[in-house]
Every structure is written in C-alpha cells, then in structure tokens.
Amino acid sequence: MTNGSSDRLVAVLTAWVRDASAGARLPSTRALVAEHGVGPGTVQRALSVLAARGLVESRPGVGTFVRAQRAPQAVDYGWQVAALGAPRTDLRALPATMRTGAPDAIALHSGYPDPSLLPERLVRSAFVRAARQEAALQRPDATGLPELRSWFAAELAATVPDDVAPPTLKDVLVVPGSQSGLVAVFRSLVPAGGVLLVESPTYWGALLAAKQAGVRAVPVAHGPDGPDVDALARAFAETGARAFYGQPTFANPTGTQWSPAVGQAVLDVVRQHGAFLVEDDWAHDFGIDADPRPLAARDDDGRVVYLRSLTKSVSPSVRVAAVVARGPVQERVRAVAGAEQLYVSGILQAATLDVVTQPGWAAHRRTLRQRLRDRRDLLLASLAEHAPLVEVASVPAGGLHVWVRLPDGTDVDAVARDCEAHGLLVAPGSGWFAAEPTGAFLRIGFAGPDPSAFGQAARILGERVASATP
Numbered sequence: 418m419t420n421g422s423s424d425r426l427v428a429v430l431t432a433w434v435r436d437a438s439a440g441a442r443l444p445s446t447r448a449l450v451a452e453h454g455v456g457p458g459t460v461q462r463a464l465s466v467l468a469a470r471g472l473v474e475s476r477p478g479v480g481t482f483v484r485a486q487r488a489p490q491a492v493d494y495g496w497q498v499a500a501l502g503a504p505r506t507d508l509r510a511l512p513a514t515m516r517t518g519a520p521d522a523i524a525l526h527s528g529y530p531d532p533s534l535l536p537e538r539l540v541r542s543a544f545v546r547a548a549r550q551e552a553a554l555q556r557p558d559a560t561g562l563p564e565l566r567s568w569f570a571a572e573l574a575a576t577v578p579d580d581v582a583p584p585t586l587k588d589v590l591v592v593p594g595s596q597s598g599l600v601a602v603f604r605s606l607v608p609a610g611g612v613l614l615v616e617s618p619t620y621w622g623a624l625l626a627a628k629q630a631g632v633r634a635v636p637v638a639h640g641p642d643g644p645d646v647d648a649l650a651r652a653f654a655e656t657g658a659r660a661f662y663g664q665p666t667f668a669n670p671t672g673t674q675w676s677p678a679v680g681q682a683v684l685d686v687v688r689q690h691g692a693f694l695v696e697d698d699w700a701h702d703f704g705i706d707a708d709p710r711p712l713a714a715r716d717d718d719g720r721v722v723y724l725r726s727l728t729k730s731v732s733p734s735v736r737v738a739a740v741v742a743r744g745p746v747q748e749r750v751r752a753v754a755g756a757e758q759l760y761v762s763g764i765l766q767a768a769t770l771d772v773v774t775q776p777g778w779a780a781h782r783r784t785l786r787q788r789l790r791d792r793r794d795l796l797l798a799s800l801a802e803h804a805p806l807v808e809v810a811s812v813p814a815g816g817l818h819v820w821v822r823l824p825d826g827t828d829v830d831a832v833a834r835d836c837e838a839h840g841l842l843v844a845p846g847s848g849w850f851a852a853e854p855t856g857a858f859l860r861i862g863f864a865g866p867d868p869s870a871f872g873q874a875a876r877i878l879g880e881r882v883a884s885a886t887p
C-alpha cells in the first residue's frame with residue numbers, strides 16, 4: 418500500500434460521494450478492490466480518511482454510507498469585537514517564513530530543512546523503539562527525562578574549559594522547542610514592560626516572543642563579527658536593561674558567527690551591567706565552514722541562559738529543546754515555563770534521546786555539513802550569475818540561509834510579492850528588525866526542497882529586482 422494509491426482513491430471516492438445523495442451506500446470493499454486495482458488495506462485507509470472528513474459513516478456489518486451534508490451558514494461574529502476589545506500586544510499572524518506556498522512554487526522562504534536533510538532512518542527507528550518504552554504511557558518529570566537532560570548538559574560540558582564548572586542535569590529544563598523557551602526566559606528575566614536588548618537584525622520569533630512576554634525589544638547594531646560592543650554597552654547604560662538576546666552561532670538571518678574576541682567582549686559588557694546573556698544556539702548542528710562555539714561554555718557565574726534546539730536537526734515534527742540556566746534563574750524559568758507547558762511529551766523526548774545517542778547521529782551531522790555546503794555554494798553561484806543586483810551581505814559560515822541586500826530604496830515586500838507571482842517564495846527582511854529596517858534585505862534559504870531549482874530561482878529574483886529597482 419502506498420500513500421499515492423490511497424490518496425488517489427480518496428480523490429475518486431470524494432468525487433463519488435459529492436455526486437451521490439445522502440444515505441447512498443458506497444460499493445463494497447471487494448468491489449472497490451476489483452475496480453481500482455488496489456489492496457483491501459488501501460480501501461480501508463481511504464474510507465477512514467473520508468469518515469474522518471465527515472463525508473461517510475460506516476455501519477459495521479452493513480456497509481459505508483454517504484452522510485448528509487449541512488449547507489454552510491454565514492455566522493455573525495460581530496459581538497466578539499466588543500468582547501475582545503483592543504489587542505493587548507500588536508501580535509499578528511505568523512510571518513512570511515511560516516507560510517505554505519503553492520505546491521509548485523520554489524520555496525526558499527522557509528526556515529526548516531527539507532526532509533532529505535534529516536536523519537530520517539534514525540528518527541523512524543527511534544519512534545518504533547520509543548513506542549515500546551514506558552515513556553509512551555507515563556507522564557515524564559516536569560523538567561524532562563533525566564537521561565535527555567544529562568545529554569544536553571554533557572554536550573555543552575564537552576566544550577567547557579578546565580577552569581569553569583561544567584553544567585549538569587540539574588541545570589537543564591526540557592522545553593517543547595526553543596520558541597516557547599524564549600517566551601519563558603524573557604518573561605523570567607525582564608519585568609513586564611521592561612527592556613530586552615536584541616541584535617539587529619535578529620530572529621523574528623524572538624521579537625514575537627518578546628511581545629508575547631510583554632517586554633520591549635531594543636535593537637543593538639551588528640557588525641561582521643557580531644554585535645557592536647560599544648553600542649551594546651551604551652544601550653545597557655541608557656536603558657538599564659538586564660538582559661541581551663543574541664545568537665553567537667550562525668545567526669538567523671545573517672549567518673554570522675561571533676568572533677571569539679567579540680564573544681568575550683559581550684560577556685564582559687553583560688557582566689559589567691549585572692545582566693544576563695540569552696544565547697540562542699538554534700543552529701548548533703548546522704556548521705559549514707566552522708564549528709559552534711557556545712559562549713555558555715565560558716560561563717562561570719550563571720550569566721548565560723542557553724537555549725539549544727533540536728527541532729530543525731532531528732525533525733521539525735519532534736519539537737524538543739533545552740534551556741540550560743544556572744542558579745536561581747533556573748528555578749524562575751522552570752516556574753514560568755511550567756505554567757504554560759506543564760511538561761514535554763515523554764515519547765517525543767524518548768525518541769529525541771534515541772536519535773542523538775545513536776552512532777549514526779555523528780555520521781549524519783558530518784554528511785549534513787557537506788550537503789549544506791553544496792547547497793549554499795550552489796545558491797551563491799546562482800545568485801552571482803543571474804541576480805547581479807542582489808548583494809550577498811556575507812557568506813554564512815553555517816545555518817540554513819543567506820541574507821541579501823537589494824539596491825537602496827527597493828520595496829522588498831513588493832519584490833517578494835512579485836517573485837511569488839512568478840513562482841518563487843523568498844522572505845522579506847523587515848520581519849527581522851525590532852525597529853525600522855536598515856536596508857532592503859531578503860532572507861533566502863538553501864535548505865528547502867530541490868536545489869536543482871536554485872538557478873531558476875536566482876533568475877526570477879534577478880529579473881524581479883531589476884524591474885523593481887528605483
């Protein structure tokens with residue numbers, strides 16, 4: 418049985434049901450098997466899909482019948498306007514990167530790797546094994562499975578120098594993805610209405626998380642090697658902020674890795690101002706020309722609150738991350754996160770632990786590095802050839818995207834819409850700025866589907882930018 422034959426049968430039967438009258442009996446399984454040349458399992462699967470969509474009902478021992486469909490009615494929700502009142506924050510629908518485009522579009526807008534870049538065999542077999550464990554049935558500890566917490570602690574501890582105490586299991590909280598970890602951390606560190614300093618540009622989701630946590634994101638300028646340290650010091654002095662959010666490793670969207678000197682200088686400034694550094698290590702597994710260098714490894718006084726996500730490297734469907742925080746802040750984050758998540762699905766944690774502790778995990782990461790490099794270089798070469806007006810801000814040493822700049826004055830939202838009308842999805846850069854964008858930027862992914870389409874994508878982008886250039 419394949420999904421393809423089952424999907425085709427679903428389509429045929431859906432059309433049949435739409436033309437039939439309510440109560441009509443569908444042909445028997447045997448008749449459907451004979452007519453469509455598929456197995457009985459495929460027929461059962463297709464009928465279950467139709468039943469789940471409310472199109473048919475099955476009466477055991479009698480047959481499957483068309484359900485009466487109610488005509489859709491217009492409902493007046495007008496009363497909700499007054500009851501909801503003005504929104505508490507200016508949160509809106511999710512940004513362009515989370516959209517599902519037309520199936521035939523070249524999708525370079527998304528932040529998620531194509532399934533072909535995931536450790537598919539490891540993930541599938543991990544789920545089979547996890548299904549047999551107690552974790553599939555029991556509520557896990559609210560802080561996470563101890564073995565998984567130990568794994569997160571040990572991964573970070575492996576990079577800790579001898580003169581710094583390594584993190585341990587008790588410093589780790591498992592969260593259902595870094596995004597919810599960010600909300601909990603921001604809420605824990607910054608008082609309501611207070612200031613959170615952020616790199617500029619920075620991850621749009623962090624800006625949303627700040628809004629969700631009720632804190633004000635104030636941007637700090639960024640250079641080729643990381644944040645502008647003098648600007649960071651000034652921002653701390655001017656705002657009295659107690660936390661700075663940054664991505665030292667292959668930042669989303671720029672791909673920048675902070676140099677060791679900038680990393681140390683940031684830690685020094687943060688320390689001078691009695692503040693925390695929130696380190697978002699979302700791209701730990703996506704090094705191309707460099708390896709990750711978590712700053713949390715140099716943390717000797719609980720200064721760094723570290724988030725490590727496995728969502729994109731294990732599977733976007735296995736949403737597991739960790740917050741590593743030492744001292745009273747761990748207790749604070751646990752309490753805030755607990756109020757929202759209670760605990761993270763045990764079977765997801767067990768499957769995640771299985772994947773990252775298999776010998777195949779290290780091998781997968783090595784191959785991934787080469788495959789990301791091939792894709793990145795192909796995209797850069799395609800842009801250089803077909804889109805001369807598109808300037809690559811810097812070659813990313815890791816991550817999943819390139820951050821490009823269009824000629825000043827270009828309306829990037831209009832270019833993105835125009836590209837979409839021509840079959841290409843890219844993400845306009847405005848979503849990555851806490852304040853006004855500092856230029857006309859786009860983020861273009863190289864980890865999405867079908868790298869053989871990069872040439873065509875670059876051609877579309879080159880033409881659309883040329884026609885939009887003021």
Ligand SMILES: Cc1ncc(COP(=O)(O)O)c(C=O)c1O
Pocket residue numbers: 528593594595596597620622664669697699726727728729737738
């Ligand atoms: C910088 C950064 N942090 C955090 C996240 C969210 O990670 P998760 O999927 O684990 O919630 C993303 C996802 O795109 C990201 O780019």
